[in-house]
Amino acid sequence: xxxxxxxxxxxxxxxxxxxxxxxxxxxxxxxxxxxxxxxxxxxxxxxxxxxxxxxxxxxxxxxxxxxxxxxxxxxxxxxxxxxxxxxxxxxxxxxxxxxxxxxxxx
Numbered sequence: 001x002x003x004x005x006x007x008x009x010x011x012x013x014x015x016x017x018x019x020x021x022x023x024x025x026x027x028x029x030x031x032x033x034x035x036x037x038x039x040x041x042x043x044x045x046x047x048x049x050x051x052x053x054x055x056x057x058x059x060x061x062x063x064x065x066x067x068x069x070x071x072x073x074x075x076x077x078x079x080x081x082x083x084x085x086x087x088x089x090x091x092x093x094x095x096x097x098x099x100x101x102x103x104x105x106x
Contacts, residue, residue: 001098004056008089015050018085035063
């Protein structure tokens with residue numbers, strides 16, 4: 001299993017609205033992609049900004065590449081209507097092999 005991890009930051013006054021835009025699905029239609037297993041949305045207040053971390057779980061790196069529909073699967077996918085609420089963000093996502101899971105059904 002592969003975890004795709006991305007970080008974005010908003011101003012505090014945009015945090016609730018930005019979070020609401022990511023629910024119930026982080027990316028439009030992602031839940032229908034073959035090999036998609038689910039996601040986590042993490043949020044923490046850092047005072048001057050609010051950090052968001054998304055973790056998307058995939059069966060394999062090949063499934064993730066197929067869903068990206070291009071060779072550069074590491075490039076962050078941020079719909080234009082959401083970008084205006086981000087103060088800064090990672091332009092690339094990081095990908096990790098999930099080595100172990102405890103107590104979480106997948």
